[in-house]
Amino acid sequence: MGSAPDFPRLPPSGISVIIVGCGFAGLTAAIECDRKGHSVILFDKAPELAPLGDIISFGQNSSRFFAKWPGVPEALDAIVHRSEVFHFHDWTGRFVTTQDFSEEHRRLGGRVNGHRGEIHQILLAHVRARGIEVNLGCKVVAYEEDETGAAVVLEDGRRFGADLVLAAEGVRSKGRELVLGVEDRPLPSGYAVFRTWFPADELRRNPTTRYLVEHGDSHNGWIGQDVHFLAAAIKGGSVMSWVCTHKDDAAIEESWQFPGRVEDVLKVLEGDWDPVVLELVKATPPDRLFDYKLVFRDPLPTFVSPRSRTVLIGDAAHPFLPTSIQGASQAMEDGVVMAACLDRAGKGNVREAVKVWENIRYDRVHRIQQTGITTREQWHKADWDAIWKNPESMHLQREDWILGFDAEEDAYARYDEIRESLPQEVPVA
Ligand SMILES: Cc1cc2nc3c(=O)[nH]c(=O)nc-3n(C[C@H](O)[C@H](O)[C@H](O)COP(=O)(O)OP(=O)(O)OC[C@H]3O[C@@H](n4cnc5c(N)ncnc54)[C@H](O)[C@@H]3O)c2cc1C
Known part of the structure; x- marks a missing residue:
């Protein structure tokens, strides 16, 4: 051709x-x-x-x-x-800081x-x-x-x-x-990511999660000990995508992507995780959830x-x-x-x-x-006393x-x- x-x-x-x-x-x-x-x-x-x-x-x-x-x-x-801003929370849902990308976009051009x-x-x-x-x-x-x-x-x-x-x-x-x-x-990196993407209708009906999708696109992160959870509402808030990165030592001999299970994600988030995060996970259609082992190499x-x-x-x-x-x-x-x-x-x-x-x-x-x-x-081993004194140290x-x-x-x-x-x-x- x-x-x-x-x-x-x-x-x-x-x-x-x-x-x-x-x-x-x-x-x-x-x-x-x-x-x-x-x-x-x-x-x-x-x-x-x-x-x-x-x-x-x-x-x-x-x-x-x-x-x-x-x-x-x-x-x-x-x-x-x-969305031009990213809101950080600790794992319990306490707001930490907002990172605003608009100045960066003016200076360096837009990201996609x-x-x-x-x-x-x-x-x-x-x-x-x-x-x-x-x-x-x-x-x-x-x-x-x-x-x-x-x-x-x-x-x-x-x-x-x-x-x-x-x-x-x-x-x-x-x-x-x-x-x-x-x-x-x-080689396994010692970490894995649960990943998903699904229509946000149920999130809009749920009073706990509605704010994430009702004003169009949004971007939020929750940072915990050796776990972080990032949620992006896309397409005017009609679609939700979230990823949860956590420790994982599974073997990756034959494959590194598996169907994910909501109960496995909830196990990773045991403790005092923000109810918003837990509701996001529970609203995830099981056939849209993937468990992706992160590989690395020297x-x-x-x-x-x-x-x-x-x-x-x-x-x-x-x-x-x-x-x-x-x-x-x-x-x-x-x-x-x-x-x-x-x-x-x-x-x-x-x-x-x-x-x-x-x-x-x-x-x-x-x-x-x-x-x-x-x-x-920086996120998984965060020193929270230092972060509360200087929340911007959490920024990307x-x-x-x-x-x-x-x-x-x-x-x-x-x-x-x-x-x-x-x-x-x-x-x-
Ligand atoms: C959870 C997650 C989130 C990420 N987020 C970001 C992000 O926000 N920004 C970013 O920049 N990067 C991100 N990355 C990394 C990024 O996705 C990868 O670095 C990138 O997609 C690699 O592209 P690639 O073309 O090298 O490989 P791949 O996308 O893996 O493509 C390889 C292709 O080769 C084909 N193939 C394989 N073997 C053969 C064969 N023997 N013969 C013929 N075809 C073959 C496969 O079918 C496939 O289509 C993320 C990665 C993960 C896991």
Whole structure:
């Protein structure tokens, strides 16, 4: 399938890219490669990409990408969460502080918060509108490469080759075997999240929960000892999404997402938890509740295969804890920077582009990954005497070096300098 003509793109670069995985990493990489004139083809093992999930937040550092994709900002505008403030409470319901994001938005631009599945569908529709080939129901079972290119092998035996393969297949990445030379499994983080998203009609009828949904969108958090509970009313208060992060040491050998049980959530919230929270949980339709074990891993030594023709991006390279609020944003930055590096390098220098890309991405992504732990500890191990003296110490750290960053501009600005600094033995063909 050829590229659709009605989107601005650079002239054809002659570089072919295979992307495995249609999550936020894969879709962004595909759009950006298309923008830069590379030819791209996507594979995903899922037979369909259904609009599943709960609320997700894209910081200004990734929201800026949406603005470059014709039609996407308008589509997002129809579905995004509109609250500018976040109210913190302790677990019993005592109000602690309000974090107001309006100044941040004036300074750095807006963020995009909304239903994960709906935002994902908007990006997928944009990928298709660009004419990019999307192959669903295609599980990649093997990665291969030599000095001149890379290939993927599908479960049905078909083999596809390209100048570069991006393995964007999430935490259970098969591509990691080629990159690391050993089979590698994600580790439990010691935490899990109950997650849900459901129509708010019953909450509106209940006098205890009505205030959360009757004035449109709202955002509230309750912070307890090693547990936090976040609730967002979306779409004018017609839909409720909540997540509850708690300690969990279940094994994740085969799976890390299970149907959730209301009684299990209530067990986590035993004690003097706010009745508002308990009512929210009790109103949750059981078939809409998921128990998601959070996985983590120590930083990989590299994201790049031995011959620099296969690259891990997104969660395949660096799974994030939700408390960083940056996993999807960093997955998107990976794709944006790769497309720009390939543009700068040209077809004859794909492996050089990959090395420069890794150099640009590696430190930034790992520094930001750490913020997931910092925020979780800031909340879960809160010193409440100190918090009552300084309630704002509970606020999310919203740092300019993360949010005010333009990954595309930075990649173009630093490409030459980084290429010059690469060790001599790095191949340049
Ligand atoms: C509870 C929770 C809340 C979060 N909240 C936020 C937030 O607010 N903001 C934020 O930025 N991040 C958040 N994150 C993190 C974010 O969701 C992830 O970092 C991001 O979605 C990763 O995207 P990805 O494309 O790398 O991987 P995925 O979304 O996992 O996509 C991988 C794709 O690859 C496909 N695939 C897998 N194996 C194969 C194969 N062998 N062959 C073909 N296809 C394959 C899968 O079907 C899937 O479609 C949150 C995470 C969690 C768990």
